[in-house]
Each structure stands twice: as structure tokens, then as C-alpha cells.
Amino acid sequence: MRSLSTARLPALAALLLSAAPAAAQEPPAVDAFAQAMAARQVADFARRQKDVRAMLTAAAMLREIPTQDQPGAEPGGFGAAALFAEARAMAGGDARVRAEVDFAEKAARSRGVVASAFGKGLVRSVRVVDPRGAYRFTVTAAGGTPLRVGAIGDVGTALAMRVQDGAGRTLCLDDNADYAPVCQLTPKTAGQYRIDILNKSGARSRAVILSN
Known part of the structure; x- marks a missing residue:
């Protein structure tokens, strides 16, 4: 497994810097659609580099976006659960890394959704x-x-x-x-x-x- 570094991920670093709040008191407004597209790009990077932690970042980005599933929508496809599963598969037999994936997934679930940042969501x-x-x-x-x-x-x-x-x-x-x-x-x-x-x-x- 390769570690995540800003040298190898300048685009992600720029994304994170641009998302920093201008003032400590006011959280930045977040564009849910843009964040979902950015998560897809980070997931692509993770697949190319076989970087588990990058995949966890992409999963976390998706996890905090509330969505409104249309009636009759089939399960599966691109989503936080699928990316956490990919990260677990990347970890293979490395028990330490698999434990890190499990911890990250549980932490993402416990945080809940910050609905106010996204309005009605996607x-x-x-x-x-x-x-x-x-x-x-x-x-x-x-x-x-x-x-x-x-x-x-x-x-x-x-x-x-x-x-x-x-x-x-x-x-x-x-x-x-x-x-x-x-x-x-x-x-x-x-x-x-x-x-x-x-x-x-x-x-x-x-x-x-x-x-x-």
C-alpha cells in the first residue's frame, strides 16, 4: 500500500486548501454536486496508485453528502459504501490496514450528515x-x-x-x-x-x- 502525500496529490491539496473557511466562525458553503465529482476523481487516483487512504478520503467525501434517492432506484453503484468496500479489498490480507478501513467506516457513520451545509442535497x-x-x-x-x-x-x-x-x-x-x-x-x-x-x-x- 502506498501512502498519501500532497506531493503526489497536488489537485487534492488544492481542493482542500480552497475549501478552508475564510473565517473561523463561519463554515464554508459546500457544493454537494462538485464534492461528489471531486470524490470520483480522488477514487480514480486511489485505484491507479492502489492507495487505500486516498480511497478512504473519497468515501468520506461522499459519506457527508445527503442524497434523495428517487423511488425505485436500484442499490449499488458509486457511493460511500462501495468505496469503503474497494478500500477493504485493496488492503488485502494486511490486518492493520483492514482495521484502519473498519475504523474509518465506523467513524464516518457516527458523524452523521451535516444537512445545513448542503440544503436538500443531491x-x-x-x-x-x-x-x-x-x-x-x-x-x-x-x-x-x-x-x-x-x-x-x-x-x-x-x-x-x-x-x-x-x-x-x-x-x-x-x-x-x-x-x-x-x-x-x-x-x-x-x-x-x-x-x-x-x-x-x-x-x-x-x-x-x-x-x-
Whole structure:
């Protein structure tokens, strides 16, 4: 297992520094969507470097974000429990490191959720997308207000995301052969917008869909 260092994780160090409160009395406002996306990047780093402690950091980042699971959402996919499980698998037969993972998971559970920092939290839904298939849904968005949608699939798969307005015009397309596409836009007018999650790989993928 490799240890976590700011020399190897400049992006994470910058993230932590930028999150420091400007004044000791006032906690910083936290963007739940941005923190979930940052946790995904830290988890990717942990997988590449086989760094258990980095994976614990990613799990802790997700654990403190309250989510509203949509009715009928399937369990699993990208979440704190899944990342703690990955960290435990990385630890292998090292009893000391496995004990550290167990302690970190229990500590995260005991802290609870700081709901006031995130307001209503993220809307989260987990869907299974067939190989070369798509999952389509519509959202009602307000005009002049940022709309952010992310989909995080199983590692090793390739997902794309497309957002279209009521006239069928594509307003956002993230097709970078990544497993976690994101679309961020500010609709000019209120209305219905269609979102397509496209699985471009030959394997089924769970897609954890996050929206603000």
C-alpha cells in the first residue's frame, strides 16, 4: 500500500486548501454536486496508485453528502459504501490496514450528515443501462438557473450524456468515452429537458445519476 502525500496529490491539496473557511466562525458553503465529482476523481487516483487512504478520503467525501434517492432506484453503484468496500479489498490480507478501513467506516457513520451545509442535497438514482443501450428521462428545469447532471457508471465502461430541449436541440453532449459524463448548462427558458445516458460499451453498467 502506498501512502498519501500532497506531493503526489497536488489537485487534492488544492481542493482542500480552497475549501478552508475564510473565517473561523463561519463554515464554508459546500457544493454537494462538485464534492461528489471531486470524490470520483480522488477514487480514480486511489485505484491507479492502489492507495487505500486516498480511497478512504473519497468515501468520506461522499459519506457527508445527503442524497434523495428517487423511488425505485436500484442499490449499488458509486457511493460511500462501495468505496469503503474497494478500500477493504485493496488492503488485502494486511490486518492493520483492514482495521484502519473498519475504523474509518465506523467513524464516518457516527458523524452523521451535516444537512445545513448542503440544503436538500443531491437527487440520486441508480439505473442499469444495457450494452449499447440508453436510459432516457426528462426533467423540469427553471430558466436562468444552472442545471447539472452527472452519471457515474461502473469502472471500465464508457458512458455518454446528452441533454436536449423540447425542440430536440442538443444543448450539451459529453461523449469522451469516460465512465462518468457530466453536463452543466443554464437553460434560457423553463421547460422540459430530455437527458439520455448512453452506454457505448459492450457490458451492462450501473449508472448512478446525480442532479442538483
